[in-house]
Amino acid sequence: xxxxxxxxxxxxxxxxxxxxxxxxxxxxxxxxxxxxxxxxxxxxxxxxxxxxxxxxxxxxxxxxxxxxxxxxxxxxxxxxxxxxxxxxxxxxxxxxxxxxxxxxxxxxxxxxxxxxxxxxxxxxxxxxxxxxxxxxxxxxxxxxx
Amino acid sequence: xxxxxxxxxxxxxxxxxxxxxxxxxxxxxxxxxxxxxxxxxxxxxxxxxxxxxxxxxxxxxxxxxxxxxxxxxxxxxxxxxxxxxxxxxxxxxxxxxxxxxxx
Amino acid sequence: xxxxxxxxxxxxxxxxxxxxxxxxxxxxxxxxxxxxxxxxxxxxxxxxxxxxxxxxxxxxxxxxxxxxxxxxxxxxxxxxxxxxxxxxxxxxxxxxxxxxxxxxxxxxxxxxxxxxxxxxxxxxxx
Numbered sequence: 001x002x003x004x005x006x007x008x009x010x011x012x013x014x015x016x017x018x019x020x021x022x023x024x025x026x027x028x029x030x031x032x033x034x035x036x037x038x039x040x041x042x043x044x045x046x047x048x049x050x051x052x053x054x055x056x057x058x059x060x061x062x063x064x065x066x067x068x069x070x071x072x073x074x075x076x077x078x079x080x081x082x083x084x085x086x087x088x089x090x091x092x093x094x095x096x097x098x099x100x101x102x103x104x105x106x107x108x109x110x111x112x113x114x115x116x117x118x119x120x121x122x123x124x125x126x127x128x129x130x131x132x133x134x135x136x137x138x139x140x141x142x143x144x145x
Numbered sequence: 146x147x148x149x150x151x152x153x154x155x156x157x158x159x160x161x162x163x164x165x166x167x168x169x170x171x172x173x174x175x176x177x178x179x180x181x182x183x184x185x186x187x188x189x190x191x192x193x194x195x196x197x198x199x200x201x202x203x204x205x206x207x208x209x210x211x212x213x214x215x216x217x218x219x220x221x222x223x224x225x226x227x228x229x230x231x232x233x234x235x236x237x238x239x240x241x242x243x244x245x246x247x248x
Numbered sequence: 249x250x251x252x253x254x255x256x257x258x259x260x261x262x263x264x265x266x267x268x269x270x271x272x273x274x275x276x277x278x279x280x281x282x283x284x285x286x287x288x289x290x291x292x293x294x295x296x297x298x299x300x301x302x303x304x305x306x307x308x309x310x311x312x313x314x315x316x317x318x319x320x321x322x323x324x325x326x327x328x329x330x331x332x333x334x335x336x337x338x339x340x341x342x343x344x345x346x347x348x349x350x351x352x353x354x355x356x357x358x359x360x361x362x363x364x365x366x367x368x369x370x371x372x373x374x
Contacts (some may be wrong), residue, residue, distance in 0.1 A: 194252075194364070198256065198259075201353075201357050202259070202297075202301050204350075204353065205263050205297060205350065205353075205354065206294050206297040206298045206301060207294040208298075212353070215353075215357075219357070219360055222364070223360075223364070226364055226367060226368070227367075230367070230368070230371045
């Protein structure tokens with residue numbers, strides 16, 4: 001428990017959700033991008049979130065006897081390099097292959113919209129937590145009034 | 146009832162006054178010590194404070210959620226504190242007065 | 249009354265600390281609301297508090313003014329969604345508000361207790 005670090009957890013929660021929103025916007029904007037710099041269609045980006053836990057020695061030992069609280073979340077943006085593209089049958093298209101299929105980005109716009117709602121809600125929730133923490137801090141100071 | 150002449154005040158004359166007024170003699174059971182008055186007030190106070198504390202503990206530990214009870218009890222304790230302080234002041238005053246009396 | 253005040257202040261300290269820690273745990277739950285395989289947590293505040301309160305009532309009790317060691321427990325019975333995450337954001341919001349209110353209550357009660365003490369000291373007659 002520490003006063004100064006108390007808001008850090010919410011802060012990196014906000015950052016993670018913000019990153020997720022960026023990724024979603026990027027995906028939606030490029031839902032129809034057929035050619036990128038590497039010659040391939042746009043590949044959907046993901047966020048990989050993981051909880052931040054203490055890294056030092058005695059807290060690693062501690063974890064066996066008693067789980068400790070985490071310190072928030074860390075976020076990584078990754079692109080799924082192995083994912084197949086969507087195939088669209090359009091033989092007249094300039095980029096069609098021998099069988100007449102055009103490779104499309106593997107972005108499902110509806111899915112992205114739903115993710116966006118979830119990310120917004122999560123962002124707002126983190127803001128509420130931050131407010132609660134600040135409020136509690138204020139109340140603590142008021143004891144001395 | 147005989148009216149005694151005004152003279153020096155002695156324990157006997159006070160006893161006689163009490164007997165005349167109350168109709169019974171001063172004995173062990175109705176004798177109130179000075180300290181007793183203050184003691185009684187303090188004990189009541191202590192009980193109040195303990196009850197208030199217990200109520201709070203029950204709320205915090207989840208055993209009860211009667212917030213109003215706590216608020217009312219803490220107000221009662223405050224009032225009780227003021228009362229106790231006044232009692233203490235009066236007792237000390239009374240003591241001082243008696244000490245000042247010429248015997 | 250002096251020794252009682254000492255024990256009382258210890259109670260307040262431990263209570264406030266516990267509620268603050270709970271706030272941290274809830275913050276972490278919400279920050280990880282989208283993290284894969286994350287399980288929602290809570291601390292066993294009420295249980296530890298109850299044990300301490302029974303100790304307080306015993307004859308040879310002396311306040312240690314130290315910190316409690318809470319156990320962080322995983323919340324049970326929450327449905328898990330597709331990525332293994334079981335955080336229910338709405339429930340966490342409710343816990344957050346409740347915790348805040350309890351914290352507020354404790355700070356007010358502490359102020360009140362200190363106030364009582366100060367009144368006794370300052371109401372001295374010469």
